[in-house]
Amino acid sequence: MQTKQKRHILSSFFCMALIVAMALFATGCNGSQENSPSGTAQQTNDGQQTTAAQLGEGSTKFDFTVVDKEGNQTAFEIHTDKETVGQALLELELIAGDEGPYGLYVKTVNGITADFDKDGVYWAFYINGEYAVTSVDGTKITEGDHYSFQVE
Numbered sequence: 001m002q003t004k005q006k007r008h009i010l011s012s013f014f015c016m017a018l019i020v021a022m023a024l025f026a027t028g029c030n031g032s033q034e035n036s037p038s039g040t041a042q043q044t045n046d047g048q049q050t051t052a053a054q055l056g057e058g059s060t061k062f063d064f065t066v067v068d069k070e071g072n073q074t075a076f077e078i079h080t081d082k083e084t085v086g087q088a089l090l091e092l093e094l095i096a097g098d099e100g101p102y103g104l105y106v107k108t109v110n111g112i113t114a115d116f117d118k119d120g121v122y123w124a125f126y127i128n129g130e131y132a133v134t135s136v137d138g139t140k141i142t143e144g145d146h147y148s149f150q151v152e
Helices: 002-035 085-091
Strands: 039-043 049-055 060-067 073-080 095-100 103-109 123-127 146-151
Touching: 060 085, 073 085, 085 095, 085 103, 103 123
Parallel strands: 049 073, 060 146
Antiparallel strands: 039 049, 060 073, 095 103, 123 146
């Protein structure tokens, strides 16, 4: 009789431990999802998956990638109500530069400076993988297009 009672107590203890473990696991999973940065998966040119940080607010969205001189890529999903790519990126402080005769001469992108006069490299602006023929501040946003800056 005493053995039967011990088994019953032991079974109850293990059931309670299992319930507590499941509750802790569920809380941990929900907590980590809430604290993770929002983003969407994007595929880079080399086929790797990357998560794009979502920045801004607005009804128009576009993908934006920064490629530094080492080839490291940082992806963003931009949300905005601005008309041009330059306005949206300036508002989010992703780009900075000087006004020139052909528009904004971008020297800093995502905190990385590339100044041709000092370093011999510059930020090249691309639209859908093609070298842009318009300045960033003269390029109207087309939803679905992909914009990028690359150090060259």
